[in-house]
Amino acid sequence: MQNRDTEYLGKxxxxxxxxxxxxxxxxxxxxxxxxxxxxxxxxxGRMKVAGVLDQAPDRRxxxxxxxxxxEIADTVRAGAPQPANDLxxxxxxxDEHLIRNPSRTVMLTVKGDSMIDAGLMPGxxxxxxxxxxxxxxxxxxxxxxxxxxxxxxxQDKRGFYLNPGNKAYPSIRAKDSLEVFGLVxxxxxxxx
Numbered sequence: 141m142q143n144r145d146t147e148y149l150g151k152x153x154x155x156x157x158x159x160x161x162x163x164x165x166x167x168x169x170x171x172x173x174x175x176x177x178x179x180x181x182x183x184x185g186r187m188k189v190a191g192v193l194d195q196a197p198d199r200r201x202x203x204x205x206x207x208x209x210x211e212i213a214d215t216v217r218a219g220a221p222q223p224a225n226d227l228x229x230x231x232x233x234x235d236e237h238l239i240r241n242p243s244r245t246v247m248l249t250v251k252g253d254s255m256i257d258a259g260l261m262p263g264x265x266x267x268x269x270x271x272x273x274x275x276x277x278x279x280x281x282x283x284x285x286x287x288x289x290x291x292x293x294x295q296d297k298r299g300f301y302l303n304p305g306n307k308a309y310p311s312i313r314a315k316d317s318l319e320v321f322g323l324v325x326x327x328x329x330x331x332x
Contacts, residue, residue, distance in 0.1 A: 238326040258305030272323035
């Protein structure tokens with residue numbers, strides 16, 4: 141892609157976020173400020189080669205595999221400030237980063253504060269891979285006596301049980317059944 145293509149991509153991403161569809165070639169020209177459809181065709185061609193745009197069977201533009209990638213510009217300290225670095229080191233697709241098996245992945249909203257020491261706050265969304273192998277120490281969504289909860293999986297001589305990530309709560313042992321619904325593979329929260 142050429143220098144201005146990153147700027148054009150940003151405009152296309154904003155348009156897509158608002159309308160959930162990409163504009164026609166004529167509308168793309170107006171959106172990004174190109175004068176001719178041949179210039180749009182050249183830009184679209186570069187973006188297709190880069191994997192950012194693709195073409196649907198009906199010949200409309202659609203997001204390509206890399207359309208939703210986001211730049212990881214640098215690291216940021218949570219302690220003392222450090223000099224800023226505007227150099228982009230890599231890009232990732234959040235979906236590809238967090239979701240390995242789309243057909244087995246669900247997202248659940250956290251209620252309660254029993255996992256705050258694990259970094260899971262009320263209102264957070266956890267990404268859960270159903271039927272994934274889990275071992276003691278993993279954060280799982282479990283079904284305990286027909287009720288869902290998110291906790292650390294633990295095991296001792298008596299078998300499997302669940303530990304909270306908050307000292308104010310006790311461990312949970314099933315009266316009848318304990319089943320791991322899925323492994324927590326990620327979490328996100330939205331501010332503001």
